[in-house]
Structures are given as structure tokens and as C-alpha cells.
Amino acid sequence: MGAANYEIRIKGRISESLLPAFEGLAVTIEPVETIVYGPIADQEAVHKLLIKLESLGLEVVEFRRLPGDPSDPGAASPPQP
Numbered sequence: 001m002g003a004a005n006y007e008i009r010i011k012g013r014i015s016e017s018l019l020p021a022f023e024g025l026a027v028t029i030e031p032v033e034t035i036v037y038g039p040i041a042d043q044e045a046v047h048k049l050l051i052k053l054e055s056l057g058l059e060v061v062e063f064r065r066l067p068g069d070p071s072d073p074g075a076a077s078p079p080q081p
Contacts, residue, residue: 005066006046008036011059021052033061 014034019027025038040046053060 003039003041005038005068006040007062007064007066008049008053008060009062010034010036010053011061014058018056018058021056037066 011033013029013031014027022036025036025040028035028037040049050060050063
């Protein structure tokens, strides 16, 4: 399976010092959660990201694959509430 766009919702606001951990992904900090989104190469990369989130002590509220082509820059936009 190839790259796909994902959206990860993390409880709370992550600090600026943690942003480098999400290299290659976009990060939006909301009042009560942080949203990380963008292309993830494959299932192995998904598992590595989940392990990284756990090691950083972050609580994942939602982790989902987004529809659309990961090569389309507009496809990785987070859905509007």
C-alpha cells in the first residue's frame, strides 16, 4: 500500500518544541487539540508515528485516513468542523 493522507487529532495543545517531531506533516493547534495532517508513506510509517506519539506522551483522540490522492496538495487539508 502506498502513501495516503492522514489526520491525527491529539488531545491538548502541543508545544513548539515538539513540532520538529512532525516533519513533513502540517500541524494546526486548536484551543483544545492539535491536528496533524498530511501524507504518510505506508503502514510501517503509520506504526512508527504512533510509537513516536506514545513516546512523547501524547494522547491520540482520532487517527484516520483521509480520502483523496496524497499527491494533491489540497487533499491533505483538514476537514472543517
